[in-house]
Amino acid sequence: MAVDDLCYLTIAEAAAGLRRRDFSAMELTDACLDRIDAIDGKLHSFITLTADIARHQARQAKQELASGTDRGPLHGIPVALKDLYMTRGIRTTCHSAVLENWIPEYSATTVTKLREAGAIVLGKLGMHEFAFGGPSTDAPFPAVRNPWNTEHIPGGSSSGSGAALAAGLCYGALGSDTGGSIRTPSSHCGIVGIKPTYGRVSRYGVIPLSWSLDHAGPMARSVEDCAILLQVIAGYDAKDLASANMAVPNFHTGLNDGIKGLRVGVPRSGWFDENLGIDPATERVFNDALDVLKSLGATISEIDGKAFSLARKANQTILVCEAYAYHEKTYQETPMKFGTSVRRRMLEGAFLSAADYITAQRARAVLNEQIRANFSCVDVFAVPGAPRPPEAFATMDPNEQNLRPNFTNPFNLTGLPAISVPSGFTAGNLPTGLQIVAPPFEESTCFRIAYAYEQATEWHKKRPAL
Amino acid sequence: MAQQIGLQLPEEELLRLRPGVNRSRKQVSELRELLAQTDEPAGIFVAAKATVR
Numbered sequence: 421m422a423v424d425d426l427c428y429l430t431i432a433e434a435a436a437g438l439r440r441r442d443f444s445a446m447e448l449t450d451a452c453l454d455r456i457d458a459i460d461g462k463l464h465s466f467i468t469l470t471a472d473i474a475r476h477q478a479r480q481a482k483q484e485l486a487s488g489t490d491r492g493p494l495h496g497i498p499v500a501l502k503d504l505y506m507t508r509g510i511r512t513t514c515h516s517a518v519l520e521n522w523i524p525e526y527s528a529t530t531v532t533k534l535r536e537a538g539a540i541v542l543g544k545l546g547m548h549e550f551a552f553g554g555p556s557t558d559a560p561f562p563a564v565r566n567p568w569n570t571e572h573i574p575g576g577s578s579s580g581s582g583a584a585l586a587a588g589l590c591y592g593a594l595g596s597d598t599g600g601s602i603r604t605p606s607s608h609c610g611i612v613g614i615k616p617t618y619g620r621v622s623r624y625g626v627i628p629l630s631w632s633l634d635h636a637g638p639m640a641r642s643v644e645d646c647a648i649l650l651q652v653i654a655g656y657d658a659k660d661l662a663s664a665n666m667a668v669p670n671f672h673t674g675l676n677d678g679i680k681g682l683r684v685g686v687p688r689s690g691w692f693d694e695n696l697g698i699d700p701a702t703e704r705v706f707n708d709a710l711d712v713l714k715s716l717g718a719t720i721s722e723i724d725g726k727a728f729s730l731a732r733k734a735n736q737t738i739l740v741c742e743a744y745a746y747h748e749k750t751y752q753e754t755p756m757k758f759g760t761s762v763r764r765r766m767l768e769g770a771f772l773s774a775a776d777y778i779t780a781q782r783a784r785a786v787l788n789e790q791i792r793a794n795f796s797c798v799d800v801f802a803v804p805g806a807p808r809p810p811e812a813f814a815t816m817d818p819n820e821q822n823l824r825p826n827f828t829n830p831f832n833l834t835g836l837p838a839i840s841v842p843s844g845f846t847a848g849n850l851p852t853g854l855q856i857v858a859p860p861f862e863e864s865t866c867f868r869i870a871y872a873y874e875q876a877t878e879w880h881k882k883r884p885a886l
Numbered sequence: 887m888a889q890q891i892g893l894q895l896p897e898e899e900l901l902r903l904r905p906g907v908n909r910s911r912k913q914v915s916e917l918r919e920l921l922a923q924t925d926e927p928a929g930i931f932v933a934a935k936a937t938v939r
Contacts, residue, residue, distance in 0.1 A: 730920055733913035740910060752892060764903060770891055771907045776914045783917040786924050822909060 426451045427588035428883060431645040434591055435493040438485060445485065445496030448591075449478035449540055452498045456542070456589050459886050462570055464562040465584040467503050468511050469543040474498065477540040484538070493648045495538030500590040502578050503544040504551060505531050505636075506625040510541075514627050516549045517560050517757045518750060528625025529660070530594060530636055530653040537652045542590050545580025551601055551629045552577065552743060553761030554818050563813070566608060567884040568850055572810045575608030577601035581639045582609035586851075586884055592640045592649050598629045599735055600806075600828025602637050603840040607805025607853025610842045610882065612646050612870065613639040615828075617860045618835030619664030621650070622657030630742035631662070632781075633735060633832045642880060643841060643871040647671035650863060666861055674864055675871045680717030682869065685798030686710065691725025695823040699808035702852055705844040706804045709854040709873065713802065716872050721798060727790040728803075731830035734787060737772065737780035738833075744769030761818065788834045795859050800869060803827045805840040805853025831857050839866040842879035851879075 426443065437443055453471050460466055481496035501507065504514050506524040513519045527535075535541070546564040549556045555563035555573050564579035566572040567587040574583045578595030582605030585593055595602040597615040606613030614637050621636040628634055638649030651672070656665045692698045698706075710720050743766050744751075751758060751766065758766070794801070807824040811817070831838040836857050843854035854873060858865040874880050888895045895903070 730916065733916055737910060737914055737917065764906060767893070767895075767903055768906045768910045770893060771887065771903070772910055772914065776911070779914055779917050779921065783920055786920060819905070 423451050423454070424588065427455050428641070429591070430642045431493060431497050431591045431640060431648050432642070434497055435495070438496045445478040445481040445540065446475070448496065449474050449498050449542070452542055452590055459587060460589060463565050463567055463583050463587055464546055465564050465580040465587065465589060466500070466543050467513055467515065467546050467561050467580070470510055470541060473510070474540050474542050481538050481540060491536070491538035492652070494534065494652055496540065497591050498540045498542045499534060499592040500542045500545050500581070500584055501531060501594050502547050502581050502596055504547065504596060504627040505594055506627070507531055507541070507544065510544065512544065512627070513561070514550050515547045515556060515559050515561055516759070518754065520560050524625070526625060529622040529657045531625065533653050539592070545584055545593060547579055548577035549759045549762040550627070550747070551596055551598060553759070553765045554816070555579065555813065556759045556761060558759045566810055567886055568610065569848065571812050571814065572850060573608070573813060573816065575605035575806065575810055578605050578639065582606055582611055582613070585609065585611045585639055585641055587886055588883070592638060592645055594653070595637060595639045596626055597635045597637060597832065598633045599739060599832055600826065602639060603828045603838060603853065603855060604806050606639055606840040608810040608851060610851030610879065611639060611641055612643050612839065612841050612880070613637065614646050614650060614839040614863065614866060615831065615837065616650060616654065616863050617664070617837045619662050620666070620837070620861065620863065621653050622655070622660040622663050624657055624659035628746055630739040632742065633739055635832065643839070643867055643874050644672070644675060646839070647675065647867045664861070669864055671864055671867055674868050677868055678717065679713065679869050679872045682718040682800070683798045684710070684713055684718050684720050684800055684802045685723040685794055686720060686802055687723050687725035687728045689722060689725050691729045691825050694729050694825040696820070698804065698825060699846070701846040702804055702806070702808055705846060705852045706854065709843040710802060712873055712876055713869070716876055723794050723798060727787050728830045729825065730783070731787045731791065731833045732826040734780045734783040735829040735833040737776060738784065740765065740769035741772055741777040741780070742769070784833055791830060791834050792859070800865060801857040803855045803857070805843070805855045809846045809848065809850040809852065827855060836860060837863045837866050839870045841870040841874055843877070844879055
């Protein structure tokens with residue numbers, strides 16, 4: 421098998437190959453490390469590469485699998501972590517000068533779970549500084565670039581996770597999502613990412629951005645791979661006070677059940693045309709994706725989008741207030757260690773009052789009910805992964821995102837599970853995503869629909885020219 | 887106000903912050919309008935709870 425093909429295997433394919441002894445965990449790891457060495461200089465997806473640790477872990481996995489100890493489908497699979505997941509003994513920077521040389525004394529629960537499942541950690545991935553603002557131009561590490569066109573942003577804030585997967589540098593990654601930070605880079609990089617239900621995945625050891633909106637979740641090159649990763653990292657954790665004590669179903673079961681009779685709601689009216697509105701080419705690709713769902717047996721109906729539109733305002737208000745609360749002391753002591761983008765966004769929270777924050781939380785309760793009430797007449801919502809293709813670095817306007825509908829953050833506000841799956845390309849060969857949103861704790865529904873769509877299309881098989 | 891909340895910011899930086907702060911305040915005023923139209927009690931957010939009034 422050609423090395424490029426080896427690097428672009430899905431986790432499910434790589435796991436099967438390891439058990440057939442077509443290749444070893446060492447070979448998978450070396451293939452990733454060689455590819456990172458060859459091409460990551462133009463993408464900057466990794467901040468810290470842990471090659472020696474990865475090779476040690478790969479050797480261990482190879483020996484265990486050879487001796488019949490099988491920890492499951494992630495055993496011997498190289499993965500990478502957004503650099504806000506704390507890793508014991510390994511630098512965790514949040515892409516910021518504030519934590520440039522910080523080495524945590526313990527690992528995030530999710531990282532521990534991945535390691536217990538036998539996954540190999542290749543390193544730590546670039547991101548938007550503290551998962552906020554935009555691509556950093558004044559951070560100690562370069563901004564991550566989109567593998568489909570390095571002149572364009574990969575989306576954020578889990579930018580390194582999206583870019584590394586699209587470029588075939590790892591088989592799975594962890595991201596985090598407070599307003600769209602898993603789903604936006606998934607959409608912009610042509611990969612799959614799921615923001616699970618609030619509380620489904622522990623955030624213990626994940627540097628916070630906004631406690632009541634933060635979600636941890638997986639990103640991968642296929643729906644099945646996301647299900648495999650979520651299976652390992654999901655579950656109650658007493659160390660995360662927001663963790664939900666809910667049973668974790670088998671996310672693989674039902675993947676193949678199809679979507680005949682599924683009722684899909686599209687909250688277009690009052691949302692898609694907000695301010696500048698959705699980019700027309702992106703909406704055309706989205707409508708094509710709806711046609712695919714219809715051809716698979718789903719019914720599509722339009723629902724009122726007004727509450728979804730208002731949700732962004734509550735989400736952003738809560739986010740900036742909580743982010744400033746978290747960073748206030750550090751900011752007041754060392755303001756210039758924060759990059760310009762994150763500093764300006766965060767300071768918006770400093771100028772809002774306690775009453776403003778409480779107003780946003782009250783609005784959250786109302787909007788949560790209004791949005792969830794739609795589940796009495798539809799099974800899921802479908803929306804684009806992003807309102808427009810990824811912008812070019814040279815012409816990027818940080819204010820424009822506030823003038824487009826935000827298709828991701830209402831589902832942080834409501835805590836609903838939402839998956840983004842590749843849905844095509846717009847002009848310039850830049851990827852788009854289809855987002856499916858399900859009722860709380862129904863990640864299996866997200867997976868089933870996304871899988872049916874994925875299997876009916878070819879978008880997930882495309883690779884960027886690098 | 888910047889000084890009141892413990893921030894030492896040069897005038898130039900305050901000018902750059904103003905559009906974002908104004909946008910944030912406008913958003914909150916829209917949320918207040920929403921609350922004025924509803925019978926929302928002192929609500930709290932519970933992700934697992936899905937009630938329809």
